[in-house]
Amino acid sequence: MTVTQPDVSVVIGAYEAMPYLVECLASVEAQTIDPTRIEVIAVDDGSTDGTGEYLEEFAARAPMPVTVVRQENSGGPSGPRNVGLDKAAGRYVFFLDADDRLGPEALERMVAMADRAGTDVVLGRVEGVNRSAPKSMWGRTLERTDVFSSNIKFTLSAQKLFRRELLTRHGMRFDESLFTGEDALFTMEAYLRANGVSVIADHTCYYLVGRDDGKHVTKSGSYTLRFDSARALMELIAEHVPAGDRRDLLMVRPFVVTLLPQFGPRYLKDDEAVRRHKLELAKPLMAAYWSEGVARRLKVHERLRLHLVAEQRADLLEDVVEFVRAKKQAPALLEKGGRRLYLVYPHFRDRSAGVPDSVYLAGPREARAFPGYRETPVDSFLRRAVRRARRALPSRAGTPGGRAAAA
Structure with a gap:
């Protein structure tokens, strides 16, 4: 019997994840991608609330292969993710937090995007549930971009689709010495090493769920x-x-x-x-x-x-x-005929403080909000040139307007 390689390995690190885990796994089971094309690797990191038992129940009835690993608590999210990554066999890996959930069709759309564009990382649109979520990178769908040409540097959580070959080639793992920000390190490295990054902005692929019990890792530390x-x-x-x-x-x-x-x-x-x-x-x-x-x-x-x-x-x-x-709102001080705008925060032009005027000088983007500001001809020319260049870049399959605004 020939065993085919799954398209995507869904790695779930779980610690004290009940009852959120129920909806998380339901969102995996509801994915439209063929169950034979995915595998789930779930790592229970020493939970005492029934998380491990529920994972095993799910494995017994799920339509896709599910591997459950139960281990002593590691103290952070990096260990379980690394255990799952070591066991992953899929062409792609998606890291799903046990208290969050996937959007409908998320895996099918992300795998299709990566295959079509040949990119190594795919970001699916994220929405927050009882918590905030990053917004600046979802302006438009991009088949191919990079960390310098878009706002993706402002979403460095691990909940993205990664080409496993990229991770294997560079020996990438989550840093287990960090107890916060470990996903930012991993994701930024992937962005920098990737042969292209795709952004799905027109379909919600991930729901970032705020926990009522205050146990969410981003609140700790x-x-x-x-x-x-x-x-x-x-x-x-x-x-x-x-x-x-x-x-x-x-x-x-x-x-x-x-x-x-x-x-x-x-x-x-x-x-x-x-x-x-x-x-x-x-x-x-x-x-x-x-x-x-x-x-x-x-x-x-x-x-x-x-x-x-x-x-x-x-x-x-x-x-x-x-x-x-x-x-x-700091008062605005216009000089040079309205072409220079300072925001008068505390200690502005206080000789005893000695803070240079340049620290208070608003850039064109911030200054445009104030009546009377006159953008210099050079700034206006550059802004128009950047807009023209963006419109000329390909976004998807030959349509214009390809690059997201740089931060």
Whole structure:
């Protein structure tokens, strides 16, 4: 009897996943792809709530092959995913969290996209259920893009379709020393190594479910783990991308998504020792990776806070964070005939503070929201040229308008 290779291995790492696991597995069983074309590898990571027993019940009745592994708790999501990946036989691998669920037709559509486009990673549109979900990368369906030409760097969760040959060739595994952000590291590496990435924006392939019991992994972990995650991602980017514009573009992600929140409203609740420790943890990261190229891509309040972190100016940072927490609109100051717009956040042109004016200078995208701002002819020309170039790029099977806006 000839055993055919499955198209996709669905890897599910599960820990204390009941009752969410019920809908998760139902969404797998409801997939329109032929059951003979998929396999499920489920790893129970030491659950005590019936998760392992329910997985075994599902394996006994499911129409597709299901392998259940039960192990001692590993302490994080990386271990179970790696166990599942080691057992995967499919041409593609999809990592499904046990408290989330697949959208209808998700696997069939993603496999078809990867086969048609020849790409190594496929992102299916994600919607949040009782929680937020990434949005900026779903502007249009793209048969072929990359991490530099689109906003996919802002969705680094593991819930994507990966060509298994890519993962095997590069020995890719989830970093079990990280307890948060491990999926960001894995996915960014896949983006950087991939021969093309596809985006399915016109069909919801994944539902990201917010748990009522507060056990979702993204809610856990101390601030020191966030700095570990930021450092690992920055080091990975630096390892794969030479210093310059392309590296700066990708560094925006760990600076804004991982590092900056440590100097947001929660900073005001930190005691003095924690504040000092956060600045100490940030110092080597700012010294190594903070650059003018990263700074100019940020909004003024983001740039200002990170500038103060880089300068270790705790005496100024609290005022700025308080201003941001209050959600106040900084006054705009127009100069140079309306062609230069500063946002007057705390310490602007305060000689004793010594913060350069350039830190408060709004870029064209942010400045356009303010009446009286006049874009320079060069900026306007470049903006029109970029729009024309995007329209000329192929999106799918020869249709125009192929690339998503760069962040």
